[in-house]
Amino acid sequence: MARNYLVLEDGTVLEGEAFGYDSSDFGEVVFSTGMDGYQEALTDPSFRGQILMLTYPLVGNYGISDEADQSDGVHVRGLVVREYCKEPSPMYGGRTLDDYMKAHRVPGISGIDTRELVIKTRSKGTFKGAIVKEGTDLEATVSKLKEMPSPLDANLVAEVSCRKPYEVGGGRDLTVGLLDCGTKKSIVEQLALRYNVKVFPYDTTAQEIVDSGVDGVMVSNGPGNPSHEAIMGTVVKTMSDLASQKPIMGICFGSQIIALAFGGSTYKMKFGHRGSNQPVKLEGKMYVTSQNHGFAVDADSLDGTGLEVNQININDGTVEGVKHRDLPVFTCQYHPEANPGPLDTRFLFDRFGRMMEAER
């Protein structure tokens, strides 16, 4: 059985069974507490640049299904699990996670005491790490990890955004422009159930979007640091320009973009929120939400921006959504489109529609 090593920048080296693609890769090691939805996570572009560690110890049990893909590829750079399932339940066809990762050229490591690493991450913050093949110089890998810049310093959005605009659906009354920073397919699907959708590359200008005749603009989820200069100069600027022109909704990374566009700021969290069980309070009620973010909006930075925090995380009080006092602008830090995760907040897509309706 081939062996792989998980190496962290603090010098931790853990041996495990190799699975998936026979390669080495590095990234920011993050954990997600979702107990299912591994395929959705692997294909979520927001995980670009990250090695994903799943806290649930049995992964791959129900195999792989095409409809679970959230994009055309796998974005995580590696997968760390306690155990991967070699022979899944046949209920969904029985295709294996191992084959899927091989096809998408992503390495995995199994047999890791993932809980130990979660606790370490919880107390020390996320680490840079690598999954490397047997025979790799481990000490050299540690040194390399220490020296290398954070994978999040790259313009990851450029890697996952669409290259050209495209349209989805048709025949609906309203048209949403979706600024694609690495959108999940299910956002597009949820929008298309209700509206005509025009998807734009992340570096599209405000003018181009206005000219396309959309009724509102949504900023999608996406990977990396929202205050990256390449982002500040593109998406953030675009949204800043659009601010008073169109109804706006932001999801996850999109929420951070909108806060930045109105003059607020964001920060990197210690280890982020990743999972399907995050409680959010909105207008007096609680919702269980699906989340995947390592950056957050700084509530204090919103003074004087016109934005106010209208949703918070019940666990830690972090910002889960903002809305503008006067303008039709709102965001959510979580994923109302689910996949994976609860469907509790899908109504936000309808709410956006009513906003566009009112502004027409």
Add this chain to the structure above:
Amino acid sequence: MRKDYKKLMVIGSGPIVIGQAAEFDFSGSQACKSLREEGYKTVLVNSNPATIQTDIDMADSVYIEPLQADIVAKIVEKEGVDGIMAGMGGQTALNICSELAENGTLDRLGVHLLGTQPEAIAMSEDRELFKETMEKIGEPVPLSRTVTSIDEAIEAANAIGKYPVLVRPAYTLGGTGGGIAYNEEELRDICGRGLAYSRIHQVLIEESVLGWKEYEYEVMRDHNDNCIIICNMENLDAMGIHTGESIVCAPCLTLSDRDHQRLRDASLKIIRTLNIEGGCNVQFAFNPANGDYRVIEVNPRVSRSSALASKATGYPIARVSAKIAVGYTLDEIPNKVTGTTFAAFEPAVDYVVLKIPRWPFDKFRTVDRHLGTQMKSTGEIMAIGRTFEEAILKGIRSLEIGVMHLDRVDMTDEEIREELVHATDKRIFAMAEALRRGMTPEEVSDLAKWDVFFVRKLKNIVDMEARISAGPLTPELLKEAKSMGFADAVIARLSGTDEMSVRKVRKETGITPVYKMVDTCAGEFEAKTPYFYSTYGRTSEHRRDPEKKSIVIIGGGPIRIGQGIEFDYSCVHSVMALQDAGVDAVIINNNPETVSTDFDISDRLYFEPLTLEDVLNVVEAEQADGVICQYGGQTSVNLAVDLENALKGTGTRILGTSPDNMDVAEDRRRFSKLMDELGISQPESGTGYSFEEAKAIAEGIGYPVLVRPSYVLGGRAMEIVYSTDELKTYVETAVKVSRNHPILVDKYLTKAIELDVDLLCDGTDVFVGGIMEHVEYAGVHSGDATMVLPPFTLSQKNIDEVLEISRKVALALGIRGLMNLQLAVKDDRIFMIEANPRSSRTVPFISKATGIPLAKISTQIMLGKTLKELGLGSGYKTLDHYAIKASVFPFLKLVGVDSILTPEMKSTGEVMGIDDDFDTACYKALIAAGDKLPTEGGVYITVNDEDKPNILPAAKALAEMGFTIYATKGTSTFLRNNGLQVTTVFKIKENKGIDGLSLMRQGKINLIINTPSLRSGAIRDGSTMRRLAVELEIPSMTTVQGANIAVAAIKVARGRTVGVRSMKDFHV
């Protein structure tokens, strides 16, 4: 926000029965604590004295009273209760609340139902209404029709269009009376029974979804309409096997996120529609072929599943439900597990949880072992691991069925195939065996209707067995085997060595378990819960407090016949006593239903099997100062000697009575020798190593004799035989006798009074907590006997003698803590039957009846306190009221068990009737046990010759109360000669026209007094009548004393002057 109430009532679930076990003590106790935390005055009512919730300090007023609507209404009125928590006491409490709502009592007294509303109870219990409601919100349910007669049932089956169909009676516990009918004939049969059991004479005929997968969701909702899922669970056994009978894992392992969210959404929709504020359980059938689902059932309350979900996730469902019921919302309730977050979130777990039912078939050898829609299990275990294999193997060895592994089964290939298709309790063993014999996982899965995903996990286990057998046992292989949950003993067996050698090698190579925390959040937040499970990984999370002593209490494992909730009660009391003394109390147990495994009871909880290896691992990881083996029943006693040997030379001591002295009490020869030395009589006895030897002993002593195998404890396979023929049958059918497996032969003392004594001893003083006199003659297992505290016929001279004997034995055995003695009084002589050097089944009963917390005091003695220091010294607790323990039996659910009481225990639970006068205490005990005492009607009397004179007073009293007396010839002649009017009926075995059976069927008989002759074969004669009595729920007394008690109780029932009293009124 909190609503104002003057006083809130929590209704318990009564005695442990199949379908309602300790989970409701757990939920009710949590609810009481949760409400008191909020400053409410609380009242608790339950008839079961073996519960923690009936402890005097669990509520402001605690009532141990029968769970009947009229009695609950009296308590409500007396206490000024204005809110009732309906959802904490299972179906029993819901039924009482329905009745109080329907008959207007709630309105009359201005009482609110909290949490679950009457409409929700009706909607989830009334099948037709449920179906309508589900259809209204677009949730699919199986095609079905409600019927009230057999003809309608057949019509309904025809409309559904295909057999099999399910028969589900409305308003019953654990599916009593339900079944699967594969054809019209079976439908007639099952439907007839179902109609009889239904409280409203209604059953549902339903489309079969047999073979579909079964998933369950635990849902919570608050009045602000916030809804969350606590946990989902997957039944490994497909639809057709009751979820209480299924092996269940949590979370679901084979469901995609998309399908999980569909079912989650449906669950939320349902709880919203039913308007439930609190916890609720939704069961789905899921068609693996096309993803269709059906909503099968909704429980609008906390349940067995929610107890499991609480233990599986760490989320305290009952506690939170109680807070929600008084008006809090989820985001206002702190999560006690993390201490920093709130109840408003969905737990994430990072391990595999397995639940396996514990069936009573070891006790009931004649019962049909097949699993179906009728619950037969009495309890369950839960196991946690980081792999499925680890969890299942830990689970198997937690069952307390004498196996450490998926042991081989002695079945032919044909029998195995049959077992896979028609499951019994042995199916999982048969699956492993099938795989060993070369069947593929796919074939096994096909036959058993398990997802092959799970079968392959069993295959991994079987493959590992082969690898270990093939050897050599390298450290790598050993580590792999341990990660898969293999026990040292099993590895030893497979590799031809012994358990302790494997342990030694393992420790030398650094392969020791780590302990991970159950924290509700998969490690995302730092948690404060001291709740752990073992696994093989890199780092441990348990931390002991170096400033404090750590003492481990070994729990009792799953609830089974012979070892019920009573032992958990004592474990919890021991925890409290340790904590009061400033010691860290550590619990090891594996029963998810109980209070002892609630995360906030002990200082550290280890959810583990109770084998020597698993216990030693915890003791070593804890570096415990002491281990207590007295409270977990036979499970913990059996570990004492081995533990002491293994712990020699370490800093850990076994506390209390020394294991060697425990062994004296347990070992027959050593004990007999001691009795001889002390001059205490024992029934004559001998040990037979062959049938001839046993026969010679029996003839020497004289029949009847009590026989039992020497190697089985706890009254299993114990019988009274009246002749050599019966002895022959016994050794041929029940117990094989051999050189290695001798049988024990004891003189059976006929018509002797049996006594149970529970005492405390510190080595100097002996304090007798109570002497309980059995109502039935000796020969009925003490777990089944009706007991009276204090003795009601015993002379003072006898009592003094019993006290003296107790003192002598306790001191001679060097008891430190509790001991239970069983004695018999025959012809004014006292005989020692047995001594149990531990906390017994009757400890909670005596503690409740006397107000003396025996288990706590016993723990204090183990910590070095003396009885004098504890204010007791030597003595005996006298009472000025009566407490009567009555037992509850599973005869209705387990077809094939004779309801006659014998030396083999059959009851699942107990109730207590307590009152100033004896008759009222009898009445309360009997009705609490579910006896439908008649106040008028007919009584059928047939007694043996010896009993004829003794039965006269009872017969006279019944005649005076206006009962019609029916009797068989001999009895009727005797009664007539004594001036009673009696209708003579034929004996049943005469098989002529009008006999007892036909009168019973006609509804003319409301009480049966039947004492069988004490001679060969006689006892079997009445079995048809007893079975019918069970099915028609006619109270049946099989002893004269039992009859007298029933008569006393009927007098009370006719008088209707029964009052209610809280425990404080008795003890403060």
